[in-house]
Amino acid sequence: MxxxxxxxxxxxxxxxxxxxxxxxxxxxxxxxxxxxxxxxxxxxxxxxxxxxxxxxxxxxxxxxxxxxxxxxxxxxxxxxxxxxxxxxxxxxxxxxxxxxxxxxxxxxxxxxxxxxxxxxxxxxxxxxxxxxxxxxxxxxxxxxxxxxxxxxxxxxxxxxxxxxxxxxxxxxxxxxxxxxxxxxxxxxxxxxxxxxxxxxxxxxxxxxxxSGNFGLFLYGTLERLLIPTGLHHLVYTPFLYSSLGGVAEVGGEVFEGARNIYFAEIAQPNIGLLSQSVVWDARGISKMFGLIGACLAMYHTAKPENKAKARAILIPAAFTSFIAGVTEPIEFSFMFVAPVLFVLHSVLSGLSMVTLNLFNVRAIGPNGFIDFLLYNVPLGVGTTRWPGYILVGLLYFAIYYLLFRFLIKKFNYRTIGREDTSEQTKLYSKKDYQSAKATTAGQLIDDVVDPNPSPDAGIAATIVAALGGDNNIKTVTNCYTRLRLTVDDPNKVDENVLRQETGASGVIVKDKNVQVVYGLQVTKVRRSVDEFLGRPSED
Structure with missing residues (x-):
């Protein structure tokens, strides 16, 4: 049950x-x-x-x-x-x-x-x-x-x-x-x-x-802690789009939810400071600043011989997190090798929201820097107090960097660049992914792969083989960053192949549900898998 x-x-x-x-x-x-x-x-x-x-x-x-x-x-x-x-x-x-x-x-x-x-x-x-x-x-x-x-x-x-x-x-x-x-x-x-x-x-x-700031802290922490389960959307969605996130009358109409109120208020010219309910959508500090500090800490603690590899991996991931708010490639790089760091990240995410509230900052950046610019800057400093958002962000950049660096060295966590040569604690960059796409999986599944597969067919074949083959895969869907599947036998899933050969930055197997994190290219990966399996895609 x-x-x-x-x-x-x-x-x-x-x-x-x-x-x-x-x-x-x-x-x-x-x-x-x-x-x-x-x-x-x-x-x-x-x-x-x-x-x-x-x-x-x-x-x-x-x-x-x-x-x-x-x-x-x-x-x-x-x-x-x-x-x-x-x-x-x-x-x-x-x-x-x-x-x-x-x-x-x-x-x-x-x-x-x-x-x-x-x-x-x-x-x-x-x-x-x-x-x-x-x-x-x-x-x-x-x-x-x-x-x-x-x-x-x-x-x-x-x-x-x-x-x-x-x-x-x-x-x-x-x-x-x-x-x-x-x-x-x-x-x-x-x-x-x-x-x-x-x-x-x-x-x-x-x-x-x-509950004030305690409730805000709990909300922000849980929203990150549930990332591994994929259920974090169930935490923030009610606050953004229902009365849990506030009720306000704007322009003669009543709006419920932090995101709805924010959108309604910015559509009104010459408004004053945005409603306090906006704090429920202030989830961008950890994405735009905090995790960048974590990446810098992982780079500075990498082994000298692995610095170049760590740099090539972390820079694209940090850029994606800062610009588009896609954090999972970074989070999955330390989530399982150092769970304490992930708990710390979740706690700091909650604290960052409290800090913004304490300074009465009403700016938001839920999906990275592009959102931050479009949502806040046009409204002016007086409405959103967006410069305060940047100052808080820089503060948390430093906090993330110092705490991550200290804990990584203190407990010798095998984060990116610190793994042994035989280990594969790895976050794949776009370059790694493109390289993986150019290979085929003929040696893995000679009995099902076309003799002259295309690069997309090659990566799809590798994914299918690592998931136990066509007969083991029941359904294939995807969300913003993850390939989501149900399988008959989860024991047939080869997580190492998915990470090492297909560019997955994380794999989660829960009962018969499998989630494979590919980041922003997941839609293309999903399409190639559907084509390889010969199954129609309705999503």
Whole structure:
């Protein structure tokens, strides 16, 4: 049962990527729109102050804010598609239909039972407008709950077909038929249950807020500690997109969640200091500064004969972490050889968020330096106090460097550049990966590899062989940095080959779930594996 729960959580965490990863794009475009409406910037750069540019900025930011007010639908579709085993496009279409049925069913029931409040007095009533329809304010949780239920029904009934006159009612049509009574009953049931749940969520949010910096520290620490399990998304997502991360009225509309409030506020010209809720999205210090200090410490403690190799490995990894916020290649380089360093990294990540809060800094950089520039600099120093973010970052760069260097030398941890020549504690650079791609796996799996494989086929063949072969691989998916698979026999997985021959910076085997960390090139790796296996990819 424990393994089934863990497997389900990991799969759910992966499905969350579909809606979560699209939202920062909306945020960046909102920030760009704000460039043309920000009063401070227009005073500094007068040629931007013209009706065409300001009108464009107003339209761009104003139109994209609508995404934040429809997160329920976005998460419903994204999770349904992510959890669907087959016919993903049909699952997405069905989820839109089910969502519309739900909100209208709830609205009608609330009206019949006399529970609808005056539409002009929604603030604090627990009700809201969703796509122009007044229902209980379930926020992003509505999309998550419906997405999971829809995917379960879809996976069970999507292949059912009928004969003769009933043929048109098979497949996805039958899924929708089954969902109608389920969704209507859910709408009625949640009309009674959700006010209680909402009260509990509000109480939890209040407890966390009352916990102050301790709650913030715990949040930041857990968000890093869960990296090995792939479940860290389940920690920060509720704070970014639900009432746990705060509730604020911006421009006459109510927004829930730190990221939503931030995007909504930066779309408003001439705002003051951003809301305190933004602190829940201040997770970038360890990515942009801390881990760079850790990399420098690993380089300075490397053996003299390994300095060149360590430099070639660490510089690309540090650059990726700083620019794009992709930290796993660095974290996996010391996570297993020196777990104490990973715990220290998690603790420092939590402390960095507390430090930003203590200095009242409202700048964020969740995905590295590019995000930091686009989100904060256009708003001006007075709004985000972004120079304080850089000063705190430099402080943590020094702390990471000093503590990592001391502990590596004190306990002789075999981090990059300190391993024995027979060991393979290695983080692969882009150069290493390209070199590995150019080799073939003919000696490993002569019976299944084409006599003249392409470089992509070669790396895919090596990966498949290291995972126990085609017959051992049940499913292949990926998230932002990891190849995620389920296998029949986890004992057949060769972690050394995956690291040494394919450029993986980390391998996690949990029951029948396997995660192989490839960084930003994971999508290309996934595609080559799918092609090698001859399996269609719907993700």
């Amino acid at each position: 424990k393994d089934k729960v863990m497997n389900g959580m990991q799969r759910f965490s992966k499905a969350m990527f579909i809606p979560v990863l699209i939202l920062p794009i909306a945020g960046i475009l909102i920030a760009i729109g704000n460039l043309f409406t920000n009063a401070q910037l227009l005073e500094t750069v007068p040629f931007l102050d013209n009706p065409v540019l300001t009108g464009f900025g107003t339209i761009l930011s104003g139109s994209l804010v609508s995404i934040l007010t429809n997160l329920g639908l976005i998460f419903c579709v994204g999770i349904a598609v992510g959890l669907a085993d087959k016919k993903k496009a049909e699952a997405g279409f069905t989820s839109v239909l089910a969502y519309l049925v739900f909100i209208n069913a709830m609205n009608n029931f609330l009206q019949l039972s006399g529970q609808l409040v005056d539409p002009t007095a929604l603030r604090g009533s627990g009700q809201t407008m969703v796509m122009g329809i007044q229902i209980l304010d379930m926020g992003v949780f509505l999309g998550i709950i419906l997405g999971v239920i829809i995917s379960l029904i879809h996976n069970k009934y999507a292949d059912i077909e009928f004969d003769n006159a009933f043929q048109i009612y098979g497949g996805s049509r039958f899924v929708f038929i089954v969902l109608i009574p389920i969704v209507v009953l859910l709408a009625i049931g949640f009309s009674f249950v959700w006010p209680i749940v909402q009260s509990g969520i509000d109480s939890l949010g209040g407890f966390i807020n009352r």
